[in-house]
Amino acid sequence: MSMDYSLPRGTQDILPDEINYWNHVEQTAKHIFSLYNFNEIRTPIFESSNLFNRVISESDIVKKEMYTFTDKGNRELALRPEGTAPIARAFITNNLSRAPQHSKLFYKGPMFRYERPQAGRYRQFHQIGVESIGSDHPFSDAEVITMSYRLFTSLGLRNVKIYINSVGSDTCRPVIEARIKQFLASNLSQLSENLQEKFKNNPLKMLDSKDETLQTYLSGLPDMREALSQQSKDHFNFVISYLDHLNIPFEYKPTLVRGLDYYTETVFEVVSEDLGAQNSICGGGRYNNLIKNLGGPQTPAVGFAFGMERLIMLLKKQSIPIPKRPVLVYIAALGKEYQMECLNIAEELRNNMINVTIDYSKVDFNGHIKLAQKMLADYMIIFGEKEFESKQVSIKNLANRHQDDVPFAGITNYFQTILGDAHV
Ligand code: ATP
Ligand code: MG
Numbered sequence: 001m002s003m004d005y006s007l008p009r010g011t012q013d014i015l016p017d018e019i020n021y022w023n024h025v026e027q028t029a030k031h032i033f034s035l036y037n038f039n040e041i042r043t044p045i046f047e048s049s050n051l052f053n054r055v056i057s058e059s060d061i062v063k064k065e066m067y068t069f070t071d072k073g074n075r076e077l078a079l080r081p082e083g084t085a086p087i088a089r090a091f092i093t094n095n096l097s098r099a100p101q102h103s104k105l106f107y108k109g110p111m112f113r114y115e116r117p118q119a120g121r122y123r124q125f126h127q128i129g130v131e132s133i134g135s136d137h138p139f140s141d142a143e144v145i146t147m148s149y150r151l152f153t154s155l156g157l158r159n160v161k162i163y164i165n166s167v168g169s170d171t172c173r174p175v176i177e178a179r180i181k182q183f184l185a186s187n188l189s190q191l192s193e194n195l196q197e198k199f200k201n202n203p204l205k206m207l208d209s210k211d212e213t214l215q216t217y218l219s220g221l222p223d224m225r226e227a228l229s230q231q232s233k234d235h236f237n238f239v240i241s242y243l244d245h246l247n248i249p250f251e252y253k254p255t256l257v258r259g260l261d262y263y264t265e266t267v268f269e270v271v272s273e274d275l276g277a278q279n280s281i282c283g284g285g286r287y288n289n290l291i292k293n294l295g296g297p298q299t300p301a302v303g304f305a306f307g308m309e310r311l312i313m314l315l316k317k318q319s320i321p322i323p324k325r326p327v328l329v330y331i332a333a334l335g336k337e338y339q340m341e342c343l344n345i346a347e348e349l350r351n352n353m354i355n356v357t358i359d360y361s362k363v364d365f366n367g368h369i370k371l372a373q374k375m376l377a378d379y380m381i382i383f384g385e386k387e388f389e390s391k392q393v394s395i396k397n398l399a400n401r402h403q404d405d406v407p408f409a410g411i412t413n414y415f416q417t418i419l420g421d422a423h424v
Pocket of ligand 1: 082113115120121122123124125126127258259278279280281282283284305306307308309310311
């Protein structure tokens with residue numbers, strides 16, 4: 001194979017065998033989001049680079065990982081690395097603040113980050129996310145957290161953990177940063193240059209560092225809730241009491257700060273110990289200033305996003321069954337002269353919502369049955385000379401080998417009876 005045509009590094013083809021997992025997760029998510037009256041929004045996969053430069057300039061995503069390009073009209077564009085900024089942009093572009101109710105939106109699609117590819121980390125990956133825009137009520141934070149919990153448990157996942165924290169508002173931020181600095185100051189000289197840099201510019205980001213030396217120092221970090229303003233403290237306590245009220249299991253984690261700059265107040269993360277190094281499935285939080293920072297009206301909002309690839313890895317790791325695809329009927333014509341009649345049978349079954357496959361290259365029983373098994377068909381309709389004479393086809397259940405003779409006119413009814421409503 002020529003190198004020029006190889007799969008781009010950090011990307012994947014999702015083949016038909018795999019797609020059942022994708023459809024199952026997408027359908028489950030969509031179903032659960034509609035239970036909470038969240039509606040789908042689709043935005044372009046590229047945006048003006050400035051959008052991300054403006055709101056996540058401090059994060060590695062913009063500093064190192066963004067796929068940017070100049071188009072033929074000299075516009076600076078970026079393949080979207082995340083979904084929240086584009087949706088905030090769409091909220092402003094389309095004047096959604098004028099909508100009668102606050103905007104409850106969900107999205108799904110590919111995201112792009114120039115990262116070092118490894119298990120659970122790709123350059124094109126896929127997220128599903130929600131954004132609840134227009135309410136600063138702590139109930140909204142609790143609602144999106146509850147929705148993520150309902151989604152992961154409905155999918156059958158076990159051992160998922162929700163961590164939550166508050167990074168406070170703009171006014172608490174300097175207080176929190178001062179606390180962190182004060183706490184780490186005496187050990188500063190033991191830390192890497194990179195961390196000393198962070199200490200100076202963005203001490204909050206030190207909290208989720210994977211550096212082991214720093215982690216040992218941080219293990220003694222006092223409860224950071226003390227550094228929050230009364231208003232932020234109240235907000236966070238309300239979120240916690242709603243979650244308690246709804247019996248959502250979560251854990252307060254004072255070192256949790258998310259990678260994206262725009263978060264205020266509540267932040268949360270869903271992790272699984274079964275995933276190894278890339279253990280974070282879902283991340284989210286409140287972003288009360290993002291829309292204002294983009295030139296829109298002051299609009300509080302809260303949301304989350306989860307990664308499809310990691311979630312599907314986890315479903316497989318935990319051997320969680322996903323719904324089987326619908327029953328497939330294979331029609332075998334034992335001779336070219338019966339192919340037209342088989343086509344009629346196929347179309348009639350399809351009119352009745354039954355999935356049918358038919359192959360015209362094979363005309364002998366052995367060829368057909370091998371192919372039907374390879375395709376994992378559930379039933380085989382056999383139509384040859386005997387069937388033509390008797391005006392009855394043979395229908396073979398490929399799982400248990402049971403076979404019935406069924407008059408031509410009764411084929412649809414035969415399948416409807418044995419399949420019941422299961423196939424629709
Ligand atoms: P991580 O700490 O693993 O880098 P993140 O903080 O960058 O995650 P977010 O930007 O919050 O993640 O995105 C939410 C989710 O998207 C993650 O929890 C993860 O499931 C998924 N995700 C993020 N980056 C990638 C990637 N490069 N490849 C696959 N999935 C990803
Ligand atoms: Mg990341």
